[in-house]
Amino acid sequence: MSNPFQPSLDFDAAATAAEDGEALIIDVDGYEGPLHVLLALARTQKVDLLKLSVLKLAEQYLAFVHEARRRRFSLAADYLVMAAWLAYLKSRLLLPKPDRPKAEEPPAEEMAARLAFRLAKLEAMRVASEALRTGPQLGREVFVRGDPEAIRVIPSGRIEGDLYALMDAYIGQRRKEASRHYQPAAPQAYPLEDARDRLRRLLPDLERWTPLAGVAPLGSPAAGPSRASYVASTLSASLELIKEGALEARQLEAFADIYLRARKGEARA
């Protein structure tokens, strides 16, 4: 029977290869992690997983890792950690037992049993998941009544919604709240220094009375300082230049346009 879990692995080839010490034909990408590889290898022993020869398994795995590294230099750290642990376990299983075992370490046999137990557990879960997957499923093998229009009896009056829905509803709103926060862009101002320099450069052209609005840069509506900022900074700069005596200004009445003109004699200076 073909193995539903590991289509990329040829068990017989792997078993023979492990025994012969030859290259294993194994694709690391076919596995989720070291435990899944170990399980595939364990199956080659064709015994109850609880009666597994852990020693043999360790050898098979080390051969696997060795080969995988030879073919592809990079190998996930998980695989190497498992290899190191198995090498350690193997050495402890092979060495004669000390008369007094170190207190802090479980006996090697127990470590081996733990590994066998984990493999048996994972295998049981894989078989269970396969049993669930291949069993009759709603909407695939069996169907309930399809007519959506007819009268429907709703089972029990319990309230719908689970904890996940509650969390989802909560986070959804907090996210909206976060994105709702008003973040005005700081207004950009036309620097006074720039206005002053520009006005000084313009002095030769201001022999006649010119409206302030015509002197200030137009600016662009898309980016940069606003028109108001240009006008305000230009006015401030013009007042400074008036104080210096380089410029004169007049306004006929309140709120009327302000006119600027270079002072006679200064225009060419």
Next chain:
Amino acid sequence: MTDRMETAREIEALLFAAAGPLTDADLAKRLPEGADIAGALGELAERYQGRGVVLAQVAGGWRFQTAEDLAWLMTEERDEPRRLSKAAQETLAIIAYHQPVTRAEIEAVRGVQASRGTLDVLLELGLVRMRGRRRTPGRPVTYGTTDAFLEHYGLASLSDLPGLAEMKAAGLLSMDLPPDFAVPDPNLAQADEDPLEATDAPEFHVDFLAEE
């Protein structure tokens, strides 16, 4: 018509019109007082035995569903089921058999970190729910399956999970090495040992552990 037959008719109509499985309590609430629900259900089950539509017990309730062997007819009704990844399937099985179970325990069984998307998908599909918190340091959240899970896989209850009793008997559903777990002596467990014979192996070994 006998009372029981009338009750059977009524249950038939109710289950037919129901949007989901109805429990005995649901039925009792809707039927006249004193109706022999168990008897009528038995009658219905018998009546629908072997028909194109059968009575099934799922998620603690009853529902009508099409017969399994007629799946080939239902091409139009079949909505392309969202295929669970292998990792998600395995995770679902671990949650189903070990619930309540924490994320760390799921990862311990699989030997790999649960990648993003595995648990999420199961939660989103409503197959899995958060059940509560383990009373251990850190109070991790525990996961379990939902009624939708039972309904989807046509299970009457969690104890109907395939192989559950055998796994429990073998100690495979505990998180740690069970105390009576047979510790193989690696010095004896060489390649020359015999596989378990069919006669001394409980059914479990055949079904869930033995090499296929």
Next chain:
Amino acid sequence: MTDRMETAREIEALLFAAAGPLTDADLAKRLPEGADIAGALGELAERYQGRGVVLAQVAGGWRFQTAEDLAWLMTEERDEPRRLSKAAQETLAIIAYHQPVTRAEIEAVRGVQASRGTLDVLLELGLVRMRGRRRTPGRPVTYGTTDAFLEHYGLASLSDLPGLAEMKAAGLLSMDLPPDFAVPDPNLAQADEDPLEATDAPEFHVDFLAEE
């Protein structure tokens, strides 16, 4: 089983699972060639005669429907299920995490005015209760969740409410949240509220019903 009986089974399953009535032509298209559809339909009609579910011919097609005389069983069941509206679900979530929380605070998070009905529904369902009054000007009523809430969501206590870490694990938190995003722990809620007084109750009703 005779061919006709097998065809009857197949039609039974098809009609049951179909989204609407199926015509003879629909059936012929989906059944194996040469099936005796008329004969099988006659057999089904006879079989379902007088049952809780009957075979009916409507709009030129066939469908199963509940027996007319059992309508009394169904009418009561047309009630809407107690499905929480999106607004109610959201309001409940905010109350759960931010309790004790005032109506104004709920609205601040949701960005919309809490509609009259939303809080009422939650109070009526017994998921939410008034906890007290905030010690701030106006002494607004604060809301919190009830034991029924805990029960419904399978929580032993409020401290079991999943926090930020679990939300992250469940894949609910996306990158676009601000780095200082936090989820309040309702267990650590500040105590700047006064218990409701006996006189608060009637006042509440006025306040609640005469709401703007």
